[in-house]
Amino acid sequence: MSNExxxxxxxxxxxxxxxxxxxxxxxxILDEALVAHVGIAGDRGPVVLPMTFGRAADTLYLHGAVGNxxxxxxxxxxxxxxxxxxxxxxxxxxxxxxxxxxxxxxVRGPARRVADPDELELALRSITDRVGVGRxxxxxxxDPSEIRKTRVMAVPLTEVSAKVRTGGPVxxxxxxxxxxxxxxxxxxxxxxxVEPAADLPAGIPTPPYL
Amino acid sequence: MSNExxxxxxxxxxxxxxxxxxxxxxxxILDEALVAHVGIAGDRGPVVLPMTFGRAADTLYLHGAVGNxxxxxxxxxxxxxxxxxxxxxxxxxxxxxxxxxxxxxxVRGPARRVADPDELELALRSITDRVGVGRxxxxxxxDPSEIRKTRVMAVPLTEVSAKVRTGGPVxxxxxxxxxxxxxxxxxxxxxxxVEPAADLPAGIPTPPYL
Numbered sequence: 001m002s003n004e005x006x007x008x009x010x011x012x013x014x015x016x017x018x019x020x021x022x023x024x025x026x027x028x029i030l031d032e033a034l035v036a037h038v039g040i041a042g043d044r045g046p047v048v049l050p051m052t053f054g055r056a057a058d059t060l061y062l063h064g065a066v067g068n069x070x071x072x073x074x075x076x077x078x079x080x081x082x083x084x085x086x087x088x089x090x091x092x093x094x095x096x097x098x099x100x101x102x103x104x105x106x107v108r109g110p111a112r113r114v115a116d117p118d119e120l121e122l123a124l125r126s127i128t129d130r131v132g133v134g135r136x137x138x139x140x141x142x143d144p145s146e147i148r149k150t151r152v153m154a155v156p157l158t159e160v161s162a163k164v165r166t167g168g169p170v171x172x173x174x175x176x177x178x179x180x181x182x183x184x185x186x187x188x189x190x191x192x193x194v195e196p197a198a199d200l201p202a203g204i205p206t207p208p209y210l
Numbered sequence: 211m212s213n214e215x216x217x218x219x220x221x222x223x224x225x226x227x228x229x230x231x232x233x234x235x236x237x238x239i240l241d242e243a244l245v246a247h248v249g250i251a252g253d254r255g256p257v258v259l260p261m262t263f264g265r266a267a268d269t270l271y272l273h274g275a276v277g278n279x280x281x282x283x284x285x286x287x288x289x290x291x292x293x294x295x296x297x298x299x300x301x302x303x304x305x306x307x308x309x310x311x312x313x314x315x316x317v318r319g320p321a322r323r324v325a326d327p328d329e330l331e332l333a334l335r336s337i338t339d340r341v342g343v344g345r346x347x348x349x350x351x352x353d354p355s356e357i358r359k360t361r362v363m364a365v366p367l368t369e370v371s372a373k374v375r376t377g378g379p380v381x382x383x384x385x386x387x388x389x390x391x392x393x394x395x396x397x398x399x400x401x402x403x404v405e406p407a408a409d410l411p412a413g414i415p416t417p418p419y420l
Contacts, residue, residue: 009254039258041251044219045288048249078255089341094350131299140304168407186402196393197378
């Protein structure tokens with residue numbers, strides 16, 4: 001990836017200076033996020049659903065029940081997978097210049113069903129390890145019946161763009177003397193103290209990756 | 211709204227017991243969220259972009275630059291607006307039963323451009339007040355030139371569904387004695403201490419609604 005988009009349809013047009021096509025930037029945003037919003041041009045209109053996801057090298061992985069309508073329709077079709085991290089509310093003197101600080105990634109392209117057993121495992125590992133790297137090796141892995149019940153889809157991280165806003169409000173010069181407060185309200189997503197399952201046997205410690 | 215969906219295409223099919231069509235549930239999720247993922251079946255494939263939004267009664271409002279490609283294409287067309295709040299990572303003994311706790315809303319239907327001045331103000335107020343109710347009355351309101359630069363769209367909260375997962379992992383009976391940790395890692399999004407703009411004059415206090 002470079003500083004130019006792989007296709008015109010992922011070019012950031014609005015406030016283009018916030019756009020990036022740099023692989024490291026894209027991967028860093030994807031790897032911090034826990035949920036993606038997956039869109040298709042469905043047979044009854046556009047549909048967007050939240051889904052967990054994973055990444056391995058230059059491929060993004062999605063999964064769901066084998067009969068998942070969105071993923072069935074996505075097979076061989078164009079999808080758009082969007083990931084957004086919110087970093088702050090940007091409060092300007094004018095309503096017009098209110099904004100948000102965020103880091104987002106948009107991936108467009110064809111989704112492909114994964115059938116190869118090695119790639120299936122890679123995909124499920126990348127999705128499961130999203131909660132903490134090491135989890136896949138520290139739980140009961142999927143058995144053949146569970147694999148049959150699961151649809152795994154791959155989306156190439158080729159047509160992809162990132163968009164990032166940082167910093168304080170940018171007010172019009174004429175507004176800077178108004179006595180309205182201006183600044184940023186940071187937004188922070190944290191993992192709280194873990195809650196062990198009610199039926200967890202005594203003596204099983206919380207794994208370090210959680 | 212009732213316990214039945216307004217249309218079949220917003221019926222929650224997968225794990226249908228998690229679905230709800232109750233107005234209060236839908237509004238509460240929308241009102242807690244700061245970002246929506248808006249999808250269209252675009253002229254070059256599906257597109258999903260993160261956007262701020264507002265709600266007034268049974269209407270959801272979006273806005274952007276007047277030339278915003280997604281909102282231009284959305285005018286009179288079907289959109290899907292999806293809002294997701296993440297509450298926790300659900301860690302099961304088996305990879306298969308890993309899940310997330312979340313509250314999400316899916317809205318489908320036609321987007322309509324708002325032109326009426328009163329509705330425009332209602333919409334911009336609902337979007338601006340998302341950072342804290344009272345902000346719209348405590349900032350410089352949009353002037354006619356800013357209004358001309360802004361495209362405001364309304365989506366009716368008619369075809370709408372909520373989906374909610376709560377609680378701990380649900381492992382297979384046969385897995386409950388495995389010595390893998392199981393439980394929930396709560397996710398909490400907080401507003402951090404405010405950061406006043408570098409050029410904020412002294413003596414302007416942080417407004418209580420922030």
